[in-house]
Amino acid sequence: MKLNETFLSVKLASRKLALMEEKLINEVLNAVADAAIRDKDIILAANSKDLQLMNPSDPKFDRLKLTVSRIEDIASDMRNVASLPSPFGKVLYEDVRPNGLKLRKISVPFGVIGVIYEARPNVSFDVFSLCMKSGSACILKGGSDAYNSNKAIVETIHGVLDKFGIDRNIVQLLPADREATTELLHANDYVDLIIPRGSSGLINYVRKESTVPVIETGAGICHTYFDLAGDAVMGAKIINNAKTRRVSVCNALDCLLVHADRLSDLPELCAPLADSKVIVYADKPAFQSLRGAYPEELLKPATPESFGTEFLDYKMAVKTVNSVEEAVNHIFKYSSKHSECIVTEDRKAAEYFRRAVDAACVYVNAPTSFTDGAQFGLGAEIGISTQKLHARGPMGLKEITTYKWLIDGEGQVRK
Incomplete structure (x- = not known):
């Protein structure tokens, strides 16, 4: 696949992110929030190009539109995410077995999360902040309607990552074409989870076509x-x-x-x-x-x-x-x-x-x-899950982690 090199770069970057100290993660998120406001004119100019190509009567127009106030709200949400406790490394369960084995179930990052979304450029900031805070790299696949906006946003994020000496591949924006979507849905060797955000048509397509595990963020009737x-x-x-x-x-x-x-x-x-x-x-x-x-x-x-x-x-x-x-x-x-x-x-x-x-x-x-991650005290959300496996409702930091078992022994062997 044409994008395999990109996917591999993100996967390798995710390994570095999983080892990053929480203090540094929080500093980066606050710096990106500051940069979003600093670069607001650049972002709004790019957003204006996208808006000119959409009929104002289209229901997606309001979702696509960014304003100074909305960028300030986005920055505030990122600062909220930075202020929240880290969701990974938490002990979810522990036990000592009769044979002396010590078991712990701890929260860990997913690794690489791909998010497919339509005319919602705010999602680019939301996904980046939530994924970084939860220790996962992210691949963004926005729609063509918002490509200029998303590109400007990711350039702002990359600028901050460069200043901190952090691999910019922890967030990558894919081309807006359908071929990129198809490749992402079949990137089993590189991507751990796909989250679609958008119309029922988009969600149904992703659910049917993806060979990567999917969490549905369904339409809201x-x-x-x-x-x-x-x-x-x-x-x-x-x-x-x-x-x-x-x-x-x-x-x-x-x-x-x-x-x-x-x-x-x-x-x-x-x-x-x-x-x-x-x-x-x-x-x-x-x-x-x-x-x-x-x-x-x-x-x-x-x-x-x-x-x-x-x-x-x-x-x-x-x-x-x-x-x-x-x-x-x-x-x-x-x-x-x-x-x-x-x-x-x-x-x-x-x-x-x-x-x-x-x-x-x-x-x-x-x-x-x-029904909103910020309103629920989650800082922000990566989507509203309408399914019942793994996560349901607003998906904040805790919902985009998984877990693993840690077992400590003293030489025990199984009979």
Whole structure:
């Protein structure tokens, strides 16, 4: 393969990184945070080139866009990662066997992590900081939509690594073409883990094609159920925040489920959405409740395709249900197992929802917009895992380590 030399260079660099002192790692991460702000004009100029090639009405446009404020937030996240305890070298389990053998299970770096992502240049900084802090080298495979942005970001990181005398191969950006993706997915001799971030199409492709182990960070089809015992004032705030805080991210609300006996509250629940011009696709009962109360041009009849859709836009479906059980059944059918929410003052309903809903994150009286590594105190995240093996939910430092067993003996032999 054409990229084998690159992959080998990253693998060799990962061995050096695994032996690096935590103090030096933290110094580098803080220096990269400083460099991101110092180089903001260069990064924003590169980002502007990418933005000029994308239609502003494309839902990916907001994900692609960098601003001074967003770069400052990225730098803050990197400093947070630097301040966190190292996740590797931790004793996870220990025991002394009857024969005197001493066992320890300790956390260790994965080695080399490949991340495939679309129009999200912030991911380049996030992945680098998390991987370096957890002792793993990283291979970045961004999409063509963000290539100029990603290239400028990696050049900033490499500049800092050069000053510290650290092998710059601990982070490498691959070409934006599809061939590079294919090679990465089959780099079994060099790469220990692949993490895809992006659309369901990208994730499904990676899952089917990769011969390297994959952790899925799935699409976010998120629901909020407004229960019979829900507080309408609270519900309106939660729904609005979950839907409109940032529509292009995976934790944004896609479908509101409302108890049939609370349809009279639906206009109040949806009223704040009108300020953001959210298009509501409502089933028949919900449509009748909203008619005349919600802007006519923003109210549409729901179709079967309205449910189970990740809109990534100022759009939301509304479905009427007759019980919390029916709400859970709807979620079971359409959920991507990312984040789900119930708004209720009924403890029994809340507990049933918690136990019955199969998702990485289940909320009671709080919006799904909180599903985020930084919000969970993880510093940042490398993705939101929707699978059940190894990691689930926001994947921070601990989730991107593995472990090994250390055994100390005194000459024992097995009978």
